[in-house]
Structure formats: C-alpha cells, structure tokens
Amino acid sequence: xxxxxxxxxxxxxxxxxxxxxxxxxxxxxxxxxxxxxxxxxxxxxxxxxxxxxxxxxxxxxxxxxxxxxxxxxxxxxxxxxxxxxxxxxxxxxxxxxxxxxxxxxxxxxxxxxxxxxxxxxxxxxxxxxxxxxxxxxxxxxxxxxxxxxxxxxxxxxxxxxxxxxxxxxxxxxxxxxxxxxxxxxxxxxxxxxxxxxxxxxxxxxxxxxxxxxxxxxxxxxxxxxxxxxxxxxxxxxxxxxxxxxxxxxxxxxxxxxxxxxxxxxxxxxxxxxxxxxxxxxxxxxxxxxxxxxxxxxxxxxxxxxxxxxxxxx
Numbered sequence: 001x002x003x004x005x006x007x008x009x010x011x012x013x014x015x016x017x018x019x020x021x022x023x024x025x026x027x028x029x030x031x032x033x034x035x036x037x038x039x040x041x042x043x044x045x046x047x048x049x050x051x052x053x054x055x056x057x058x059x060x061x062x063x064x065x066x067x068x069x070x071x072x073x074x075x076x077x078x079x080x081x082x083x084x085x086x087x088x089x090x091x092x093x094x095x096x097x098x099x100x101x102x103x104x105x106x107x108x109x110x111x112x113x114x115x116x117x118x119x120x121x122x123x124x125x126x127x128x129x130x131x132x133x134x135x136x137x138x139x140x141x142x143x144x145x146x147x148x149x150x151x152x153x154x155x156x157x158x159x160x161x162x163x164x165x166x167x168x169x170x171x172x173x174x175x176x177x178x179x180x181x182x183x184x185x186x187x188x189x190x191x192x193x194x195x196x197x198x199x200x201x202x203x204x205x206x207x208x209x210x211x212x213x214x215x216x217x218x219x220x221x222x223x224x225x226x227x228x229x230x231x232x233x234x235x236x237x238x239x240x241x242x243x244x245x246x247x248x249x250x251x252x253x254x255x256x257x258x259x260x261x262x263x264x265x266x267x268x269x270x271x272x273x274x275x276x277x278x279x280x281x282x283x284x285x286x287x288x289x290x291x292x293x294x295x296x297x298x299x300x301x302x303x304x305x306x307x308x309x310x311x312x313x
Contacts, residue, residue, distance in 0.1 A: 039276035052273055059277035069278070071252055072260035073285075079165070079240070079254065080233030083172035088225070090177050095184035096210060101193055112185070115178035126171060127242030134158060134167065158244070161253035168240050168254045175239075176232075180225055187221030188214060223297040227290050234286050237262070257282050 039059055043052030063069050094115065098108050105111070118126070133139055134157040141154040157163040191214065199209050215222075240254035246263065248255025257278065265275035 035276045035279050037276075038273050039280045041273045041276075043272040043276075045270035045272065055273070059274050060281070063274065063277050063281065068252070068255070068260060069257075072248075072255050072257045075248065075252070075254060076234055076236060076256045076258075079169060079172065079236060079256065080230070082165075083169045083176075084226075084229050084233060087173045087177040087180055087229075088222075090173075091180035091184055091225075094177075094181040095188055096214070098181070098185045099188035100206075101196060102206065112178075112182060116182055117178065118175045119179045121175070123175075123238035124242050126175065127239060130167060130171065131158070131243060134163075159250055161251045164244050164250060164253050168243060171239050171243070172233075172236070176229070180229070183225055184218065184221060187218050191217050219297050219299075223293060226293055226297075230289055230293070231286055234282060 038052075040054055040056060041052035042055045042058070094111075097103070097105055098112065135141075136154050136156045140157075141151075144151045145154050155163075157167065195213050195217075196209055199213060204212070235258055236256045237258035240248055240256055241259050241262075244250075244254045246259065248259055261275050261278040261282075264271045264278065
C-alpha cells in the first residue's frame with residue numbers, strides 16, 4: 001500500500017531541474033529583462049536609490065548621436081574581423097593537418113595541447129606580460145636596439161595607435177586560434193573516410209578533397225565557430241582594457257563597446273539607463289549578424305523545403 005506522505009516519482013524530474021531553473025531565472029532571465037527596462041529610464045546610482053524615471057527612447061537617441069559610441073563600435077568590429085580572419089585560416093590549416101588520414105602527423109596530441117595552452121592563461125597575465133615585453137625598457141627594445149641594432153632608439157609601442165591595435169589583434173588571435181582548431185578537428189574527424197577514399201580512387205588530390213568535400217561538410221561547424229566568435233568578439237573587453245587601459249588609449253584606438261559601457265556605468269556618472277541601452281544595441285547587433293550568418297550557411301535543400309511549405313500553405 002502506498003504511503004500518503006511519500007513523494008510521487010512523477011515529480012522527481014521537477015525536483016532535479018528546480019535548482020537550474022531557479023538559478024537561470026535569478027541570474028540570467030531577470031537581469032536581461034531588468035537591463036531592457038533600465039534602458040528606457042534615466043536610472044543612475046544615487047544614494048539610497050538607483051531607479052530612474054521612464055524616458056522612452058531618449059537613451060537610444062543620445063547613444064546613436066554619441067561620437068565615442070560610434071568609435072567604440074568601429075573599433076570592436078575592426079578588432080574582431082582582423083583577429084578572426086587569420087585565426088580561421090590558421091585554424092583550418094592546422095585542423096587539416098591534424099585530421100588528415102594521408103599524412104600522419106607525429107606528436108599531434110602534443111601540438112594540440114601546445115596550441116590550446118594560450119586559451120588557458122588568464123587575460124590579466126597575458127596583458128601584463130606583453131606590457132612588460134613591449135615597454136620602453138622592455139626585452140623587445142633591448143633586443144632590437146642593443147643586441148641587433150635594428151632600431152636606432154627604443155620605441156614606446158604603447159604610445160602609438162597602430163602598434164596598440166596590432167598587439168591586441170595578435171593577442172586575441174593567439175589566445176583563440178587553438179580552441180578554434182580543436183573544434184574544426186572534431187568536425188573534420190566526423191566526416192566519413194569513405195568519401196575521401198572514393199575521391200582518391202577518382203584521382204582527386206588533397207587540395208580538391210579539402211575544397212570539394214571537407215569545407216562543404218564542415219559548414220555547420222564553421223557556422224558554430226563564427227557565431228560564437230562573433231558573440232565573444234563583440235563583447236571584447238579584458239585584453240584591450242588590461243593592455244591599453246580603460247579608455248583604450250592611445251587615441252581610444254582599442255576602445256570597444258563593452259569598455260565604453262563600463263565607462264558609462266562607473267563612477268562618478270554611473271549611468272545605468274545609458275549603459276542598459278548600450279547592452280540592448282549590442283544584443284541587437286549580435287542577433288542581426290548571427291541571423292545573417294545562419295541564412296548564408298543554411299543548406300540549399302532546407303531553403304527549398306521551406307519555400308515549398310510556404311507555397312503549399
């Protein structure tokens with residue numbers, strides 16, 4: 001006979017997922033909707049209160065006319081594109097070498113670990129290391145001026161906009177290309193070897209097989225890499241902030257959207273409503289570009305099926 005006070009097993013699943021749902025609502029869903037609400041207010045941190053009055057689209061209007069915001073958006077896209085393109089090319093080359101069934105690379109697992117290692121390092125460590133390495137009296141100047149005599153005098157690499165951008169782009173590429181390569185290797189190894197064997201029988205070489213078999217079948221994985229890299233790139237903060245400072249100096253050359261938002265929500269201004277509007281626009285930018293990528297990378301057969309459904313409905 002079933003006890004009256006016993007818990008029905010039908011509810012065990014709800015009990016197990018309850019912690020996740022509570023944490024998700026508290027720390028993810030509520031902050032999202034709260035940020036959306038704040039973006040339509042003039043909220044700022046005040047003694048005793050941080051809630052503001054409803055101001056409609058005033059924050060967005062001011063934001064779109066803000067020269068610093070335009071610069072931050074331009075810098076963010078530039079830094080992401082110039083680190084993602086070489087990162088993707090390098091990762092594809094490495095992944096093709098690691099996943100090749102024809103050329104067995106000795107010690108491939110060791111190379112994978114070495115290439116992935118920068119991703120495990122803390123950004124503050126990397127920024128501090130390169131700040132020291134590229135400083136006016138750092139090792140690089142000592143080598144180029146003192147030992148090799150290539151430069152007539154020491155160069156303060158952190159004082160020039162182009163140098164700062166190159167360093168930030170290099171650091172972003174260096175940190176993430178290993179992870180991108182590992183993901184692409186996983187995608188390549190999931191492709192059936194029978195396809196390559198058939199192509200080799202037909203006389204196809206490695207280059208043709210890469211462009212005719214590997215890349216087309218790797219489109220879903222490449223889409224995943226591009227979307228995740230896009231989201232991470234538009235949220236870029238730690239490396240440019242720690243290397244160049246909170247204002248993205250020199251000349252705000254590496255000032256990103258997240259850095260600009262951090263400036264607006266910090267003291268003494270602490271404009272929470274304005275910062276919320278920045279977050280909303282950043283979300284919209286990410287979503288629109290991600291949808292465009294999904295449309296570009298979708299399979300032609302899927303598009304035809306959807307078209308037929310629309311015609312028949």
